[in-house]
Amino acid sequence: MLELLWLIPALPFAGFLVLVLAGNLPRAAAAVVGCASVGLSMLVALGICIQFVNSPPPGDAFTQSIWNWFETAGLSAGVAFHLDALSMVMVMVITGVGFLIHLYSTEYMEDDPGFQRFFAYLNLFVGAMLVLVLADNLVLLLLGWEGVGLCSYLLIGFWYRDSANGRAARKAFVVTRVGDTALLLGLFLLFAELGTLHIQDLLGRASEQWEPGSGVALAAALLLLGGAVGKSAQLPLQTWLPDAMAGPTPVSALIHAATMVTAGVYLIARTNALFELAPAAMLTVAIVGAVTLLAAGFAALVQSDIKRVLAYSTISQLGYMFLALGVGAWSAALFHFMTHALFKALLFLAAGALILSLHHEQNLFRMGGLRKKLPVIFWTFLIGSISLAALPLIGSGFYSKEKILWDVWISPHGGPALWAAGMAGAAITALYTFRMVFLAFFGELRTDVSHRPRGRVAFVLIVLAVLSTIGGGVELPHTFGHVTFFSDFVGTAIETQVALPPGLDAVLWALLAMASLLVVLGTLAAWYLYVKAPGIPERLASSPAGSALHRLWFSGWGFDRVYEALIVIPFRTAARINRRDAIDFIYLATAGLTRALHVVLSETQTGRLRWYALVLTTGTLALILIAFIR
């Protein structure tokens, strides 16, 4: 079964090729090709996963080389796949969630004129994402990395008629490419120092050759972090993600929540040995995560567009993953990646169904009271929200978030300050999540329902609701349940784990209780502010300080305006001023001077003898004069 590994990325690529080259297919055929390619890929992945868990290959990893991509002067990059527990988790989430979202899209996009194009892009994305997580060298990883960036661009700008969508798409591509440039330089540095770009070799050599805390390790880790920050929409390159909501909602669910944006998390987890050699880089990762999760959480509190709330919440949850990575809690980060992929995909898809039911209305303040009208959407959205808010015991988000918070507390890289940021974030998460739930589904009805989800949409929502409820069961805290299936599995790929010191049970119980209390308080606050006394938020927002803060948060802390003023406008101005290319004026001036000389000299050729005689005499006199003076 393991030999079929190459099929996992090859099938979606094949689907893409068929959809692009086959000309205009009937919708049903395009849907079948689009779904079947990813569905088959998922089945192959499932088979491989079962075999991988039951009888792990030697060394807990399997490598398959397809062809030698390029090789010159000691640089060798193959199209070769490396499967270990880390990539296995990623592959399962990508193909599983990917398939469900393809299925959902067959109904969601059914009236769209670009139906076939949509599935082509979506297949290409899944293929590229699988290459990213399976690549055994960093050059191939980069191929997947840029490939998913391309698909993100294509799908954000899918409805290309509106130039705002085009702008959002270009912004996403360009901003992430800034991070990619850092990643590229990181690759060059690693190759110059270690002489290989093969990931496993490189990590081995780095551990042998580099002292912990050495400058070169720090530089390399920070450059990789630059790439991760761009792709995973962390501060300061997070600005593209809220605008990326211009794309169709299934795209937001798949690319901008469940899979692509976690590529940065994957990259850091994959190169964990490198980061462990650079404690300062680890700390940077943790701080970036903590600051991002808080900043994005506050921004999510005041958005009125339901998709933008979810977008900021994605940034914030990715911040949790970065926080976990930064303290060395690798398996906690991956655990949260997995649960987040399930419940955030669910939330986006439910939101998409909701938006479609309301004539494309996305404004939360024009929704309300939809609990009874749209029961399937309400219940599934509620289940997703419970997970996102991490309400105690029910929902997988609780288990993954608690694990992160604990690990931050006990890890030698962590500490109370980072933990406190995570705790504050948990309360904010509960508040903005249930603000969304109460605004959309409670209170009075504001917009009529025009359309109800049918079979495939409802089916996908229910499947995801079930998965995001039970998904947390693969890892339960040791204070109750004590299931360590997930961390044991990930532990086969990443050896260093946050060790649990003995005798901390009482502390852990206390942490658990505090976190749960905060989450419940946040939920109750949301209920009070948006159901019981809905005038309070308005009054807060209309006070001078409140309205300033509201504007700041609403604009996502004003990053866009700063970048606009510091980079975009100067660049545009410089481009406009120098459109005609100043360098060319040097050559034009030379030509002009030559021509002017020609005019002057030809004026002197009058043909009159008296004039020539005069010039001749004057010249001679001048020469004699000069001779005398000297």
Next chain:
Amino acid sequence: MILLWLIAIPLIGGILAWTAERWSTTAPRWIALAATAVPLVLALTLWDGDPGDFWLAEFETSWIPAAGIDFYLAADGLGLLMVLLTFFLGVLSVGISWNTVPSRPGFFYFNLLLILAGTTGVFTALDLFLFFFCWELMVLPMYFIIGIWGHENRNYAAIKFFIFTQASGLLLLIAILGLHYAHAAETGVQTFRYGELLGTELAPGLGMGLMLGFFVAFAVKLPAFPFHTWLADAHTEAPTAGSLILAGLLLKTGGYGLVRFVVPLFPEESAAFAPVAMALGAIGILYGAKLAFAQTDLKRLIAYTSVSHMGFVLVGVFAWNAWAVQGVVVQMIAHGLSTGALFILAGGIQDRLHTRDLNAMGGFWPQAPCMAALALFFAMASLGLPGLGNFVGEFLILLGSFQVNVVATVLAALGLVGATVYSLWIIQRVFHGEPRESKGLTDLSLREITILGVLAAGLLGLGLYPKPVLHMSEPTVRALHETAPPPGAALATGQPENPVAHAVPPNERVPTDP
């Protein structure tokens, strides 16, 4: 002998096409197609050779013995790749102008074929006088193509092109003669042969002067900042086939010259000059990208992207390690394909709408989906998407240059962000946005789809399996490095470096035992 045919067939074909014009309007293009396709096949037969044997083909006969001038042609892996590119793009340029030459098709194809003959000579001549002869042979026909079949402002563009190339050609001639006399003074042998001129000992000032003569000539052709200003006008005004040849081949002669002549003939001078050249390259990358973004004329925009892409070549040549030089080879081929394709698309739009103004475009996707999809593909190639040829070139160049000059590499890498900005801008301005009524905008014809499809396949092949190309150019790179060792030679060859041995000539070493 094959090499002689590679030059003779286009020359003969050109004359035939010109004469055939009198009795038929369609005959010239068939003759031209044959005169490009046959050499392409002939050149492909050389591919079988083992590049490890080094010269895959040679042709030699005495020309002007009194002055030591030989008619000496030879192709190694690098030369063969460039010759293949020449005839590959030659066939496509005949195809793209198939029924779009408004007047005097015979004379048009005569000029086109003359350029191809000259280019082939440039890529294979190993006698510097012959090289110069072929170098000049390319210029005049291109002047005619721009000046006769160009667009509105063609006279200005043609004259500008001519003056720039002639002025730089003069420098090249002086530098070649200077090298010739310096070699004759040193050894008493009068020769223009590349192999014998290698390793000529030159006084420091003279060496630098001669190196700069060669450098400026090639930098104008490349074109490198600040010699790039002729390019925008020439490209904008040239007919589509002219732009294709200009971008795909004429610019490559500059890059080829840098690799083949500048660094090997003047290793020390080049090493000293490398920081300046790499800085110029990095500036060209960023400046070209910025200018491209600002343009409202589609062809002018694409022309400036060439300045940006060729900056990578300059950076790579002067980084001079195996990765960078291999990257330069791939970059030259990939740029020929991707930018050539973009010019074909721009030309296709101009033929349909009679404008190049971006402000008159937008929303073409529904009307011309094939054109849009292919434009997207080539825009992605142009921004360096992995999996397509340009990525391999740029990646290898930057990987190599990083080990030599970190600052220039960082600046050059930022050019990739610039490339993203302008490439996506093309797609946005032409194909995205609200569809507008554009009379006459039809989708690509089968002929255009075939030509662009071949180019796309080439880029995909180069991007996913560049091995044959790298394999072909590898012995050349190795040989060039024997003449002019790369900086930090230990890293590239795996040999332990002995800095003392490099710094001090053997006879000056201080004896350790008194």
